[in-house]
Amino acid sequence: MPKRIITLGEVLMRLSTPGHERFIQTHDYEVQFGGAEANVAASLAFWDQSVAHVCAFPNHDIGKAGIRFLRAAGVDTSFVFLREGRMGLYFFENGSMHRSSKIIYDRFYSAFSQFDGVGVDWTAVFDGAEWFHWTGITPAISEAAANLCQRAVVAARDQGVRVSGDINYRRNLWQYGKSPLEVMPDLIKNTDVIIAGLTDMENCLGIRQDDYVEACREAKRLYPDIRYISTTHRDSLSSTHNILSGVLWNGETLLGSRTFDMPHIVDRVGGGDAFMAGLIYGLLHKSDADALDFAVAASVLKHSIPGDANFVTVEEVDQLVRGENVGKLLR
Numbered sequence: 001m002p003k004r005i006i007t008l009g010e011v012l013m014r015l016s017t018p019g020h021e022r023f024i025q026t027h028d029y030e031v032q033f034g035g036a037e038a039n040v041a042a043s044l045a046f047w048d049q050s051v052a053h054v055c056a057f058p059n060h061d062i063g064k065a066g067i068r069f070l071r072a073a074g075v076d077t078s079f080v081f082l083r084e085g086r087m088g089l090y091f092f093e094n095g096s097m098h099r100s101s102k103i104i105y106d107r108f109y110s111a112f113s114q115f116d117g118v119g120v121d122w123t124a125v126f127d128g129a130e131w132f133h134w135t136g137i138t139p140a141i142s143e144a145a146a147n148l149c150q151r152a153v154v155a156a157r158d159q160g161v162r163v164s165g166d167i168n169y170r171r172n173l174w175q176y177g178k179s180p181l182e183v184m185p186d187l188i189k190n191t192d193v194i195i196a197g198l199t200d201m202e203n204c205l206g207i208r209q210d211d212y213v214e215a216c217r218e219a220k221r222l223y224p225d226i227r228y229i230s231t232t233h234r235d236s237l238s239s240t241h242n243i244l245s246g247v248l249w250n251g252e253t254l255l256g257s258r259t260f261d262m263p264h265i266v267d268r269v270g271g272g273d274a275f276m277a278g279l280i281y282g283l284l285h286k287s288d289a290d291a292l293d294f295a296v297a298a299s300v301l302k303h304s305i306p307g308d309a310n311f312v313t314v315e316e317v318d319q320l321v322r323g324e325n326v327g328k329l330l331r
Contacts, residue, residue, distance in 0.1 A: 003284050005044050005131045006079075006161070008054040008152050009037025009138050010112040010145075011066045012105075014269075014308060016092040023093050023102070033069040034308025036135045036168060039270045042309040043277035043298065045074035049284075052076035054125060054152065056083045056115035063087055063111065073309060079125050085111030092269060095239035101268065105172075113141045117148035122155035131280060132156035134191075135166040136204060139183045140173035146183050157190045164193040166276050167200040180204045185223075193228040193283065194219070195276055200231075216249040227251060228283070230292070232275055232299065240265045244300060246275065248292040255289050257296040258321075265303045274302035274310035278317065290321075297321045 015029040038053055045051040053075050057063030059082040066087065070077050088107035095101035107113065126132065134153060139146035156163050165187060174180060184204040188194060201207040201215050205222065209215035216229045228250055235243040245259040278298030282291025297320040302310040319325045 002048055002050050003131060004050045004052075004129045005041075005133065005280065006052050006054065006125060006129050006156070007037040007041040007044075007133045008149065009035055009135060010088055010107070010110065010141065011035040011038045011053075011055055011057065011070065012088045012090050012107060013062065013066065014090055014092055016094065020094050020096045023091065023104075029091075032307045033066050034270065036137050036166065036273050037133060038070065038075070039273035039308045039310065040133055040277045040280070041070070041075045042073035042311075043274055044281060046309075046311055047277075047281055047314050049281070050076070052079055052125070052129075054079045054120070056081045056085075056112045058085050058087050058111040059083060079120070081115065081120075083111040083115055085109065085114055088112060094267065097238050097240060099239060101239055103269075107141070108175075110141075112145065114144050115148055116144040117151040120151070122151065123159070125152075126156055126159045126161050129156070129159070129161050131164065131284065132161045133164045133166075133276070133280060134187070136168040136180070136184060136200070137170060137173065139187060140170055140180070143176050143178065146178070149187060153187050153190045162193070163191045164195075164276070164280060165191040166195040166272065167204050168195070168272075169200045169203045171203075181206055188219075189223045189225065191223075192225060193230070193279070194226060195230050195272075195279075197231045212247065213249065213254050216254075220251065228288075230279060230295075232272065232296070242268065242303070244271075244296065244303075246292055246296040246299075248279075248288060250288050255292050257292050260296065260300045262300060262303050267306045268303055270308040270310060271299045271302050273308070275299035277310065281314075293321045294318070 014032045017026040088110035091104040093102040138149045230248040246257045278295030282294040301312045
């Protein structure tokens with residue numbers, strides 16, 4: 001059965017150099033839209049879930065184009081707001097072989113960064129919802145965005161909605177005078193499912209451990225409402241050849257996924273968001289072990305698709321989990 005899921009976060013305009021051109025040589029940019037939480041929303045909507053995204057866009061044609069991107073992906077935009085300000089941007093250079101890919105952000109003072117959620121009818125936002133998803137990017141952008149995220153998380157918890165957070169520590173974003181340790185614990189204490197590696201836990205929770213299970217146990221001790229902690233493991237042999245797997249700690253056992261070799265990556269941006277969407281879908285519809293396998297397989301397939309969003313079907317993900325129709329010509 002479809003589930004009602006709410007996501008919150010900034011949608012950025014993505015400007016990509018064609019093919020594998022470098023910033024210094026290109027004369028053209030391909031325009032798309034994306035953002036960590038919106039990418040999750042697009043995946044879940046593509047999987048026939050009922051998804052609404054909470055966001056603010058600048059009140060001009062480019063902002064309205066971003067709203068059309070969400071609608072085209074099947075995402076409910078009832079809680080998208082038009083505000084004064086600019087559109088957040090990021091520039092993407094797709095690496096190849098041993099040359100790394102590059103991203104340059106240009107998002108300060110965007111309309112979303114000034115959106116604090118005051119006046120939003122959170123009861124209406126979470127009416128009928130079963131899941132709410134946020135990431136650590138939002139509270140890192142600005143104090144207003146941190147307040148927005150806090151309001152949403154508390155409202156979701158008050159209305160009995162399950163909450164997930166991809167901690168997604170981004171050092172360069174925390175520029176407004178507060179550190180992650182001043183902001184993130186209050187969000188995480190009201191979150192049921194977190195995506196966090198050891199670095200995320202150290203910088204956002206103050207947990208310093210070399211062993212992942214011990215770090216998970218410490219997080220659970222500090223924040224008893226956490227039910228699941230998950231992360232992916234990536235070996236980057238080159239920009240276009242990675243090896244990917246994932247783990248899920250369910251409070252008792254650390255589950256591990258199959259390891260996937262990805263030798264010809266098309267676009268790795270959004271791979272973590274595809275994993276997050278897969279985990280949400282899996283935990284809503286599958287067993288813990290099957291949810292992890294689904295999440296990793298969804299992420300693997302994303303690496304074959306240009307752009308931020310993961311436009312693959314549930315059937316395609318399940319087939320990869322089972323090892324069926326891998327790389328075949330389907331007629």
